[in-house]
Amino acid sequence: MNPDYRDAIYQAVRRIPAGRTCAYGDVAKMAGLPGRARLVGRALKELPAGHTLPWYRVLRADRTPAFPPGSDEFERQKKLLQAEGVELIGTRVPKACFGFIADEDFALWGPKPD
DNA sequence: GTCTTGACTAAGC
Protein backbone atom coordinates (compact mmCIF):
# COMPACT_ATOMS: atom_id res chain seq x y z
CA MET A 1 0.00 0.00 0.00
CA ASN A 2 1.10 3.55 -0.45
CA PRO A 3 -0.92 5.75 1.86
CA ASP A 4 0.95 8.88 0.90
CA TYR A 5 -2.04 10.97 1.80
CA ARG A 6 -1.98 9.53 5.29
CA ASP A 7 1.61 10.56 5.83
CA ALA A 8 0.79 14.01 4.52
CA ILE A 9 -2.08 14.20 6.99
CA TYR A 10 0.16 13.14 9.85
CA GLN A 11 2.69 15.80 8.94
CA ALA A 12 -0.07 18.38 8.74
CA VAL A 13 -1.43 17.48 12.17
CA ARG A 14 2.06 17.52 13.60
CA ARG A 15 2.47 21.11 12.42
CA ILE A 16 -0.45 22.37 14.45
CA PRO A 17 1.11 24.52 17.17
CA ALA A 18 0.25 23.95 20.81
CA GLY A 19 -2.64 26.03 22.02
CA ARG A 20 -4.14 25.96 18.58
CA THR A 21 -6.75 23.82 16.91
CA CYS A 22 -8.07 23.39 13.40
CA ALA A 23 -10.73 21.53 11.48
CA TYR A 24 -10.38 18.24 9.64
CA GLY A 25 -10.96 20.18 6.46
CA ASP A 26 -8.11 22.54 7.31
CA VAL A 27 -5.77 19.65 7.99
CA ALA A 28 -6.81 18.10 4.71
CA LYS A 29 -6.04 21.33 2.86
CA MET A 30 -2.66 21.62 4.53
CA ALA A 31 -1.95 18.02 3.58
CA GLY A 32 -2.73 18.85 -0.02
CA LEU A 33 -6.07 17.07 0.11
CA PRO A 34 -8.74 19.79 -0.06
CA GLY A 35 -12.18 18.42 0.56
CA ARG A 36 -10.86 15.16 2.00
CA ALA A 37 -11.79 15.90 5.60
CA ARG A 38 -13.06 12.38 6.06
CA LEU A 39 -9.73 11.02 4.97
CA VAL A 40 -8.21 12.91 7.86
CA GLY A 41 -10.63 11.20 10.18
CA ARG A 42 -9.73 7.83 8.73
CA ALA A 43 -6.02 8.53 9.02
CA LEU A 44 -6.35 9.60 12.62
CA LYS A 45 -8.45 6.57 13.43
CA GLU A 46 -5.73 4.34 12.08
CA LEU A 47 -2.88 6.00 13.93
CA PRO A 48 -0.08 3.53 14.72
CA ALA A 49 0.68 2.63 18.31
CA GLY A 50 3.23 4.83 19.99
CA HIS A 51 2.47 7.84 17.85
CA THR A 52 3.00 11.32 19.25
CA LEU A 53 0.55 13.01 16.95
CA PRO A 54 -1.52 15.83 18.49
CA TRP A 55 -4.72 14.42 17.14
CA TYR A 56 -6.62 16.24 19.85
CA ARG A 57 -5.88 19.54 18.11
CA VAL A 58 -8.07 18.47 15.23
CA LEU A 59 -11.73 19.36 15.54
CA ARG A 60 -14.77 19.43 13.29
CA ALA A 61 -15.68 22.50 11.26
CA ASP A 62 -18.03 23.69 14.00
CA ARG A 63 -15.18 23.76 16.53
CA THR A 64 -16.59 20.77 18.39
CA PRO A 65 -14.78 17.47 18.98
CA ALA A 66 -15.71 14.61 16.69
CA PHE A 67 -16.70 12.56 19.74
CA PRO A 68 -19.94 12.70 21.69
CA PRO A 69 -19.73 14.71 24.94
CA GLY A 70 -19.02 12.49 27.90
CA SER A 71 -17.21 9.85 25.90
CA ASP A 72 -13.76 8.75 26.93
CA GLU A 73 -12.17 10.22 23.83
CA PHE A 74 -14.02 13.48 24.32
CA GLU A 75 -12.78 13.85 27.89
CA ARG A 76 -9.24 12.95 26.88
CA GLN A 77 -9.23 15.49 24.08
CA LYS A 78 -10.67 18.13 26.35
CA LYS A 79 -8.05 17.46 29.01
CA LEU A 80 -5.19 17.53 26.53
CA LEU A 81 -6.40 20.76 24.99
CA GLN A 82 -6.81 22.41 28.36
CA ALA A 83 -3.27 21.36 29.19
CA GLU A 84 -2.17 23.49 26.25
CA GLY A 85 -4.31 26.45 27.21
CA VAL A 86 -7.31 25.67 25.05
CA GLU A 87 -10.29 25.41 27.34
CA LEU A 88 -13.51 24.14 25.87
CA ILE A 89 -16.49 26.43 26.20
CA GLY A 90 -19.19 23.82 26.65
CA THR A 91 -18.34 21.51 23.77
CA ARG A 92 -16.49 24.09 21.68
CA VAL A 93 -13.06 25.66 21.69
CA PRO A 94 -12.58 29.44 21.62
CA LYS A 95 -12.72 30.93 18.15
CA ALA A 96 -9.30 32.48 18.71
CA CYS A 97 -7.80 29.03 19.11
CA PHE A 98 -9.38 27.63 15.99
CA GLY A 99 -8.26 27.70 12.37
CA PHE A 100 -4.99 28.59 10.71
CA ILE A 101 -6.00 29.75 7.25
CA ALA A 102 -5.18 33.39 7.83
CA ASP A 103 -2.49 35.77 6.66
CA GLU A 104 -0.46 35.54 9.82
CA ASP A 105 -0.92 31.84 10.15
CA PHE A 106 -0.24 31.28 6.49
CA ALA A 107 3.02 33.19 6.78
CA LEU A 108 3.85 31.19 9.87
CA TRP A 109 2.87 27.81 8.51
CA GLY A 110 3.90 28.43 4.94
CA PRO A 111 2.05 27.56 1.74
CA LYS A 112 3.06 23.94 2.00
CA PRO A 113 5.24 21.58 4.01
CA ASP A 114 8.82 20.95 3.08
C1' DG B 1 -16.87 -5.32 -8.81
C1' DT B 2 -20.49 -3.53 -5.58
C1' DC B 3 -22.23 -1.99 -1.08
C1' DT B 4 -21.60 -0.06 3.41
C1' DT B 5 -19.33 2.73 6.62
C1' DG B 6 -17.03 6.80 8.40
C1' DA B 7 -13.00 10.99 14.32
C1' DC B 8 -16.46 15.28 7.59
C1' DT B 9 -18.39 19.64 5.20
C1' DA B 10 -21.59 22.81 3.23
C1' DA B 11 -26.07 24.31 2.26
C1' DG B 12 -30.93 24.62 3.30
C1' DC B 13 -34.81 24.77 6.48
Place this chain on the structure above:
DNA sequence: GGCTTAGCCAAGA
Protein backbone atom coordinates in the same frame (compact mmCIF):
# COMPACT_ATOMS: atom_id res chain seq x y z
C1' DG C 1 -28.81 27.02 18.17
C1' DG C 2 -30.34 22.36 15.78
C1' DC C 3 -31.68 18.69 12.12
C1' DT C 4 -31.74 16.94 7.20
C1' DT C 5 -29.90 16.23 2.70
C1' DA C 6 -26.43 15.79 -0.59
C1' DG C 7 -21.63 15.37 -1.86
C1' DC C 8 -17.38 13.60 -1.14
C1' DC C 9 -13.69 9.58 -1.33
C1' DA C 10 -10.96 5.66 0.60
C1' DA C 11 -11.05 1.20 3.15
C1' DG C 12 -13.09 -3.11 4.30
C1' DA C 13 -16.50 -6.82 3.76
